[in-house]
Amino acid sequence: MSQLQLDDIQGLIPHGYGRLGFASFVLLAVRDAESTKSWLKTLPIRDAGSRPSADDSCVNIAFSYSGLAELGLPESLLQGFAGEFREGMTGTEHRVRILGDHGPNAPEHWHWGGRYRPAVHILLLLYAGSEDSLARLKDDHLADSHSAGLEILTQLDTNRLPEHKEHFGFRDGVAQPAIAGLGANSVDDADGNTIAAGEFLLGYPNAYGQYTARPLLADGDAELDADNLLPPAPDETGMRDLGANGSYLVFRQLGQNVSAFWRYIADQSRRADGEVDLSACTRLAAKMVGRWPGGAPLTRSPDHDDPALSSDNDFLYHRSGDAIGLKCPIGAHIRRTNPRDSLEPQPGSDRSIEVGKRHRILRRGRTYGPALSLPLTAEDLINAEPDGRERGLHFLCFNTHIGRQFEFIQHTWVNNPKFDGLYEDDDPIIGGRGHRDMPGGVFTVQAEPVRTRVTDLPPFVEMKGGEYFFMPGIRAVEFIASLT
């Protein structure tokens, strides 16, 4: 296993910056490429050499396909990028279809990104330990955006909620894959959660033991890289690696309709006298998520929340006695997005776990907007009046094969009403609902003696914007800045 080149990897990818509570994502369009390249050289891009301390400030950067073209990356290199990235999140009808971006989620309605909004070229990601230092960071690098040749399209601010919760009131981000080669992580770990580095970073072997395709520079074109910035490609002699230590960043802004969610749950949980049964509400919502609000997984604690299990990720489904979904429903959000040992062939087997390892992503999202009501308990959220404010999740994830990882999860698992033997259920939390012959909007709770189910689920999450980006290695950013 090759050692990870931490000093060339942008820090966000392995570290996530959990300690830095303040973040802002700035969407930029290049208006003058030469000035932008000079600006790029001034950016203190944070590498992965060390985890940030609580008062650090970190800057990371990613580019869209049109951004790389705008900065003058030659066609021979542009062609080396993955088709999904080249086409973009809204590049084809097919992609829009499999991502579930139809109806109110359609790209026509997005606030940013996609083919109906001005092209986003650069995504600047700023992280800091306090509001003041975040403001300082913006000031340092964007105050004079005009002379940097940049137009600020949108600034997406974030707002961290207490106890690592998202807006519906559930602890989020518990299950993350471990990257092999980072620290003591080894891909042979029996836990099934340590994933080959090449699944998240280009230039390393992936879960099939192969180097994922990426742009390579032939030595014949070496004058493009006169300063020898790019490392040699480990799998192709005589080639230099523009992809090395880089990763594709999927960005989707998901607006969350918290009132709609909890009111739907409340309507399904009324007693005969019409009163809302609060514990039934929490139970149904937990069944939809697959974890209790505090984070405890239903497979481990089927009947009640358990603070001792708030960060528990040490479970499977078939091997943990939950093959048929009696504890965590088959269609629950966390079971769909990471089915662990539920996959063919032979659910519960080592081979099943291996198959699952080819469809993982590193999530690096942040919540935005004010909480509907604090402290985010079911009772508060049900009783709170809708306030019409924008809130939700800036969903960010890293992967090296968008088609096999992010898009596969979104299409084959999240939006698929047929997931693991179901019929008409899509993801109860983030599903896009009805489309053509696939209705969705049903959620089945497997139970004894017989299932219960709720129908006519409205969508609770709405796409507000999105794009595919590439977050290069640090030397690759220098290379881009040096293009003439």
Added chain:
Amino acid sequence: MSHQSALTIIDEIKPDQVESLKTALGTIAAPGPLHDAIAFSALGNVHFARLVVFDQDRDLDGNPLPPKLALLTNFDGDVDAHIGAIAGTCGGGLDAVFSACVHYPEQAAVSAARREQYLRRHRVKEKALYVNRQGRTVSQILREKQLRDEIQRHLDAHPIASQSPAEVHRAIVSFVKDRSDLDWALEPEVGPSELWKRNELVHRWAGLALAVLLAPVFLISLPIFLLVLRYHEKRDVPDDSAASAESVRAFRADEDIWVHNQIIAVGVVKPGLFRRLLTEGMLKLTDYAARHIYNRGFLSGLNTIHFARWVPMDDDRRLFFSSNYDGSLESYMNDFIDKAAWGLNAIFSNGDGFPRTCFMFCGGITDEKAYKRFLPTRQVHSRVWYSAYPDLTTKNIANNAEIREGLSQTMSEAQAADWLLRLGVGNRLPASGFVARLLDSIRWDRICRNCS
């Protein structure tokens, strides 16, 4: 009631009508005026059907292969009756589409009898056929879907309070009994005819007997075979060209509209007698395995395929593979790599340009990068694609059948509890037979680790 068969009709297209035919048929995503000319649904017994245009191409020696039109159907019953039904019920549509072909009767001379004669003459027998589950007719599949939907609606409207599983089972049975549109379900389905079953049995044992007879020959010639195989494998030249982004996009545009997808890929068989014989042998084995080993819903570990077939073209110089499967092409390709690489390698490694194999079973499509690049270079568009049940997966169909079966059984509490779980989720499939499980348990990834 009846078994499932396949029909393939192939004819040359008049060279000046290839483009106009394509335009008239359109694509799956953007149908043209003749897209629905052949009314497959009117036949009532067609599971899947499609029309495929093969562009003019060249064989390995540079000889031109003329453009062709293919009609593919999967249906209930015997081929003879099916051909008659197409020539009659779908006659007008057939005329409209196939008049672009070289050998189709002139408009003035066309009649049901002439169409039938034409279909028989241009029928190409598939070399291997896979049917997810023999004996399930279109009508059964559609009726059992309705049954399951109605039971679900009933349960939604009448939540179960506190009854034992056997009580709930009885309540569902009595709900079905009271519905004149559903009470057929209280009788179990009649399977394929006794004659058909007897033929299958004879075929099964004849094949086994032949295998026993040939085993000594096989064992004696194995070392030589392996030497020749390796000689060929080392001289193979994998095709590492990529399809244009535009052509890949055009294939994607037709995908993921229903819960299942279709694929058709055509390849030229590698030159020489060895490859030709090997192809023939592998397809014979595949056909036998699909009929007698992988005949319970799984093909080499994959349970998402409804129907698949391998069909020869151009005097066996080319071969196409066609399949109707659940889910996306990305998941299908991953399934091939993760679960069925050995079986697919054994067949497709005889196709020109295939990623390099090692001792037939190893390598090949386990090279994810090479395989996902290669496949679109051999893909062909299905211009028309028909499914009788575009919203059902193989798992749904199997589970619906189990739900229906359970209605006519007297159940203990434990049996009823188990049956009721099927109303919650249908992720339990009947186990494969012993030989299939044995084959699927082989850890090819370990065996192949050092083979390259």
